Amino acid sequence: MTSTPPTGTRPTDGAPEAWRGRARRAMTWASAAGAALALAAAAVAWSWSGELPAEAASHWSGSGVPDGFSTPSSLVLLCTALALGLVALFCAIGTLAGSAASTRRIAAAGSVWSGGFAGGLLLVTLAPQRGLDDASQVGLSAGAMALVLVAPLVPAVVAAMLVPGDPVLAAAAPVPSDAPRVAVRDGERVVWLRRATGGPGLAVGAVSILVTVALAVVTQTWGMLVVPVLLAGLFVAMFAFSVRVDGSGLTVRSVAGWPGTHVPAAEVLAASVVHVSPFREFGGWGWRVGSGGRVGVVLRQGEGLLVERSGGRSLVVTVDDAATAAALLNTAAERAR
Structure with missing residues (x-):
C-alpha cells in the first residue's frame, strides 16, 4: 500500500506565512549571536597583532609539528569568513526551510555553534604564538582543540531552547x-x-568513530578522543x-x-x-x-x-x-x- 499524493491534489490547510515570520525572528537573533562570537574573537586576535610572528603557524602535522604558515591577518580573515559563511548557511536553512520548530532550533544552534567554533579555533591557534619571533616549534594543545569543539555546544543548546515551539x-x-x-x-x-x-548511516558513523580513535592512538593525540565520543553521541541520537x-x-x-x-x-x-x-x-x-x-x-x-x-x-x-x-x-x- 504505497501512494504519493498527485500533483495538484495535495491536501493544504493554512499558509506558511506565520511560520516564516517566526523563523525570521528566531534566525535573526541566533545569527546575530553566532556572528558576534566570531567577530569578538577576531577583535581579540587582531589586538594581538604586535605580539605575533610575521608568519604564524596555521597547520600542524599528525606529530604536532607546524607544517603550514600564514600571516596573522590572513588567519583572522579566514576564520571570520568561515564563521560568517556557516552562520549565513544556517540562517538560510532556518529562514527558508524552517516550517517546523525542530528545524528552526537546529538552525539556531548551528549558527551559534559555528560562530563559537570558528572564533575559538582562531584564538587557540594564535594564543600560544604571542611573544614568539619564530612559530616553527609552537605546539597545538589537543585539549584546547577539544575545548573548541565542546565549549560552543553550551550556547548552542541555549539558543535551541530559546526558539519557541509551534503553536x-x-x-x-x-x-x-x-x-x-x-x-x-x-x-x-x-x-x-x-x-x-540502523541503516547505512549507522555503518558510516561506526567507521568514522573507529578511524578517529585509530588516528588518536597512532599520533598519541589523546585530546582527539573527544571527537569519537561526540560522534558516538550524535549517532546514538540520530539513528534510533x-x-x-x-x-x-x-x-x-x-x-x-x-x-x-x-x-x-x-x-x-x-x-x-x-x-x-x-x-x-x-x-x-x-x-x-x-x-x-x-x-x-x-x-x-x-x-x-x-x-x-x-x-x-x-x-x-x-x-x-x-x-x-x-x-x-x-x-x-x-x-x-
Whole structure:
C-alpha cells in the first residue's frame, strides 16, 4: 500500500506565512549571536597583532609539528569568513526551510555553534604564538582543540531552547475520503508502536568513530578522543527512534531523548505511505530537512510514513508497517475534527 499524493491534489490547510515570520525572528537573533562570537574573537586576535610572528603557524602535522604558515591577518580573515559563511548557511536553512520548530532550533544552534567554533579555533591557534619571533616549534594543545569543539555546544543548546515551539494550528479541511482508516469503536484506545533504527548511516558513523580513535592512538593525540565520543553521541541520537501513533497524534523521539517531535492529531491533514530516497529527497540519513521545509527522520531507503499537516508542513519517517500507522493517524485526525 504505497501512494504519493498527485500533483495538484495535495491536501493544504493554512499558509506558511506565520511560520516564516517566526523563523525570521528566531534566525535573526541566533545569527546575530553566532556572528558576534566570531567577530569578538577576531577583535581579540587582531589586538594581538604586535605580539605575533610575521608568519604564524596555521597547520600542524599528525606529530604536532607546524607544517603550514600564514600571516596573522590572513588567519583572522579566514576564520571570520568561515564563521560568517556557516552562520549565513544556517540562517538560510532556518529562514527558508524552517516550517517546523525542530528545524528552526537546529538552525539556531548551528549558527551559534559555528560562530563559537570558528572564533575559538582562531584564538587557540594564535594564543600560544604571542611573544614568539619564530612559530616553527609552537605546539597545538589537543585539549584546547577539544575545548573548541565542546565549549560552543553550551550556547548552542541555549539558543535551541530559546526558539519557541509551534503553536497548535488545527486543520480545518476534512481528512480526504480516500485516505486509509482503521475501524475503532467509540471509547476504544488504539496505540501503534515501532522502533526505527540502523541503516547505512549507522555503518558510516561506526567507521568514522573507529578511524578517529585509530588516528588518536597512532599520533598519541589523546585530546582527539573527544571527537569519537561526540560522534558516538550524535549517532546514538540520530539513528534510533521510537515512533508512536495514538489518539493524540504522532510522536517521534530519539532513544537518547533528543531530538523529537509531536504532531497533534488536530493538525494532521492526511497520512499516507511513500517510498523514500534519502539522498535524492533529503541529502543523507538521520534527522534531515528536505525541499520546502519537509522534515525527515530518514534512516534507510524504502517504505516511509508521510504526514501532511496544517501550515504547509510535512513529516516523513522511514519505519516498517507505515500503512497501519497512516490509517490509525487518519482515524485519529478525523476524530479530532
